[in-house]
Amino acid sequence: MRDRRTQRIEVFGRVQGVGFRPYVHRTATELRLDGWVRNVNGHVELTVSGDPDALHELITRLRENAPPLAAVRSVDVTDVTDVTDVTDANGHSGDKVPVHAGFTVVSSQADPSATPREVPPDAAICDACLDELFDPADRRHRYPFINCTDCGPRATIVEDLPYDRERTTMRRFPLCPACAAEYADPTDRRFHAEPLACPVCGPRLAWDDLAREDALSAAVRTIAGGGIVAVKGLGGYQLVCDATDAAAVAALRQRKRRPAKPFAVMVRDLATARRLAHVNRTEEAVLASSQRPVVLLCARRCEGPLARQVHPGTGRVGLFLPTTGLHHLLLRALDRPLIVTSGNLADEPIATDDAEARRALDAVADGYLTHDRPIRARYDDSVVHTVHGEVLVLRRARGYAPAPLMLPASAILPLVGAGAQLKHTFALAEHGRVHLGAHTGDLADAATYDTFETCYATLTHLTGIAPRVAAHDLHPGYLSTQWARAGPFERRIPVQHHHAHVAAVAAEHGLTEPFVGVAYDGLGLGDDGTLWGGEVLVADLTGYRRVGRFARAPLPGGEAAVRHPTRMALGYLHGLEPLGLPGPAPALARPFTDRLDARETRMVRTLVERRVNCPQASSAGRLFDAVASLLGLADTVSYEGQAAVALESAAGDLRAGPLPWRLVRADGLWVYDPATTLTALLEGLMEGTPVSRLAAAFHTTLAEVTAALVERAVAEGAPPTVCLGGGCFQNRRLLTDVHRLLRAQELRVLTGRAVPVNDGGISYGQAAVASALLAGEE
Structure with missing residues (x-):
């Protein structure tokens, strides 16, 4: 018989709340290994003794055959000569668990210095529990809170880590004898299932x-x-x-x-x-x-x-x-x-x-x-939605959050990305990992702001991350920016909104070298004081330069233009940035203006002509709004993106050639001038072209415009990798067409998958930029 070896094994990743300790117990027992396993904050620790080949097999299985809800990131192995005293599974302090006495699960240990810790997301009911739910012979027949090690609540019940029952809201429900027996039985599916419950002892x-x-x-x-x-x-x-x-x-x-x-x-x-x-x-x-x-x-x-x-x-x-x-x-x-x-x-x-x-x-x-x-x-x-076989997350919440994501650059200080104003999330980053908080909603009032602060306090406590740096948006009116500026941070790093969008895409894909970033969204404050939203950047995680944009148009009444796409359409008709060609003739626009309130139309035109309360925006999202209104699809909206959704829906799967478009050179940038596009759109309406065909043609136009903007950037020396970010790329048709045209140029094209391309991903992008800047300073 070969000599026994004793090893300490630490497994990092999503390994708590996913049935990992029971899996280790079963595997070690099968391999006739001795020792113990326990949770330590956010990871799992084993001390194992036995045949060296069996130890090697155990480590291989831990890396390659983890339970379905687990995600093993790394396994660290150290040879040891003895085993320290531990607390046994029944909580008896100081008991010896010798490595030659079989394998056991022992009580978890908290190490306050170990950060960050990982919080397991909730998991939907598994098939085995579902079968029991509707089995009249099962003792959990029709019990609504049925669960096991493979399913059930996690993040929504955790009060502290390591993840054990006494540190969850289930501590209020003492186990009945039958559940206690399952909990302690290594062969049972509910062995150490922390949310374990039944009709006798569980929630009602x-x-x-x-x-x-x-x-x-x-x-x-x-x-x-x-x-x-x-x-x-x-x-x-x-x-x-x-x-x-x-x-x-x-x-x-x-x-x-x-x-x-x-x-x-x-x-x-x-x-x-x-x-x-x-x-x-x-x-x-x-x-x-x-x-x-x-x-x-x-x-x-x-x-x-x-x-x-x-x-x-x-x-x-x-x-x-x-x-x-x-x-x-x-x-x-x-x-x-x-x-x-x-x-x-x-x-x-x-x-x-x-x-x-x-x-x-x-x-x-x-x-x-x-x-x-x-x-x-x-x-x-x-x-979520799917595009060409890829699952793209649009709102990262239950089931996904707060499982950590990786960052290409590891910051030297713990930090928080404060997020944007709409679709708000925050991000906690340390040691190359970032925990993206769940979707909060729009930071529009005291209630959502309070929710943000509560979620932040909860996740910092659970992960153990105490941010010393805050990365935030440039916009001083965002509540998230104000929070970051007022908070007890040693340093604050402003990150431009659209740089954060494309940096989020780059960071998710592990990109550290320069890239072309295409950021299309509603609005974000640019570094020149205007509102951006249709931008082409040459960037890396530490900086950017703007190489292309959409033409500017006024937002008559400011925020009112976002709620009323008719105002946005009037802004384009009467105040589009002059780039060499006139906009649509008044006669072409008359069918549109005739259906509007004449008094409001005059008022909006006056605002535009006098440049009163009409901030300028180079926004792809606002152009979508204007076109949707011109086509009669959305004059007033009740939620962000409604007009663009209506325009995409009108286009359907119809294929149509592009409307006329042109790029011009202005202030050292390539600029898309939509004047000819809008003229052709209104001419099509006048001639009776179906709205669906015009909607499809507009999508084709923007895809060709984007491909041309990127082509010019690459021809002038930009890298051949393109990151597509911003809420407009939630539009499956636009994303698909742009991706196809860029791939035809033999460019590498990336977009957000696990991280939303909309403002829900801004905090991750902020964290990526701040981490890279700090790492560069180091």
Whole structure:
């Protein structure tokens, strides 16, 4: 027999809350190894003794065959000669666990100096638990909070790390003998499943004075009768109603103050999803994944029972599968698609506390299906779509956050990216890793600002990251900028908005060398004091220079022009930056202006001509708004991006050649002048060209313009790698066409996948830029 060897093994990555210690126990036992395993803050530590070949096999399996929810980043191995005293699995301090006495799971150890620590995201119910949920012979039959080591709440219940039951909100629910036996049995699927629960000892449903099945039945009756129910979900309350009931959907829109933004629809299974939308293999896989995001899909023209107002103005519908046992029970009882949307009023944070929910949702909900497990952290549903087989995250929240992402440059100081104003997130970075906080919403008022501060306090506590540097946007009016400037930081690093957009894409792909960045979005403050949004940059993570842009146009009334695309259209008609050719003739614009209020039209024109309250913007997003209004698709909007969504939907899959366009040289930059494009657009309307064809032609035009801007930059010495960022690249058609044309130039083309290309990725980009600058100083 070969000599025994003893090794200390540390496994880093997403290895807590994912069944990793039970997996280690099973594997080590199978290999006849002795020792112990425990959680240490955000990683797992083993001391193992046995045959050297068996030790080698264990390390190989840890690296290559981890549990499905785990993500092993690195495995460190050190030879040791003995084993220190540890606390055993029953919490008896000072007991010896000798390496020759089999393998055991021992109590976790907190090391305050070890940072950053990783917080496991929530995971949707697994197939094994789902089978038990509907098995009349199982003791968890119809138990809404069923879970195991492969599924269930994590980030939403963690109070502290290392991740053990006593440091979660489940500590309020002592295990019954049957659950305790499962928890302690290495052969059981629930061995060390920290959210473990059953009907005897776990959380319970409630509806007023009703409990359990009676509470569930009350909720089902209310929804079936056309009512709206506030359901306590994993990361906050959700508002649920019948997606096939037009009156219920209309009531939800009116009460929630959400007149047009599409609602997400939860469906029972993939078969139902296929009946409502076209679903490819990639979309099927992400729908059924443990993250269970909302997936934006192409709705079928005859989409069956869904009420028309579920997703107005767009041909795409957001579908997702049940996340928890409770969702499955509701869908099984009602047997119809359900709207499941965030439990809040428009622009307010999602409610998590029971009393808070009743205050915020009293005017919305007809009843409350709640339970007695506290929600520790607020997480809304994640949103994704797919493009050419790639899953692109549009909102990174439940299921994905706050799992860390990597940064190409490791900062010498811990830092925070404070984020933007819209679709707000923040990012905590240390040692080359960044924890992107969950989607907060728009920082529009005190409530969302308070939510941001609460989430920041929670995640800094859990990760152990104490930022000494704050990276922030240039815009002084952003609440995130004001927070960074007022905070107790040693240093503040301003990062231009569009540099952050393209840096986020570059950093996600590990890019450190220079690249061409194309940043198309609504608005962001430029370094020249104007508003940017249609920019071509030559950049790396530490800096940039602007080489191309869209022509400037005024925003009549400032913020009012964002809410009223008609004003944006008038701005382009009467105040477009003069670049050598005139804009559309008044006669061409008359059918558009004649349908507007004459008094407001005169007022807007006066503002433009006198340059009063008309900030200038070189924005691709605002050009989308103007074109949507000129085509009669959106005159007033109730949510950011609504006009662009309508324009993309109008174009559909129709292929059309480009409208006329031109690039000119101005102030050392290549500038897209849309004057000829807008003239041709209005001429097409005058001649009776279908709006759908003009919408498609406009998309083709912008794709060709983008390819030409990049081509000129590369011809003048820019690198052959292009990063596409900014909210306009949520537009699948624009992204696809631009990608195709740039690839035809033999360029490498990158865009955001795990990090949203919209403002939800700004904080990650800020962290990437600040980390690179600090690393360069070192």
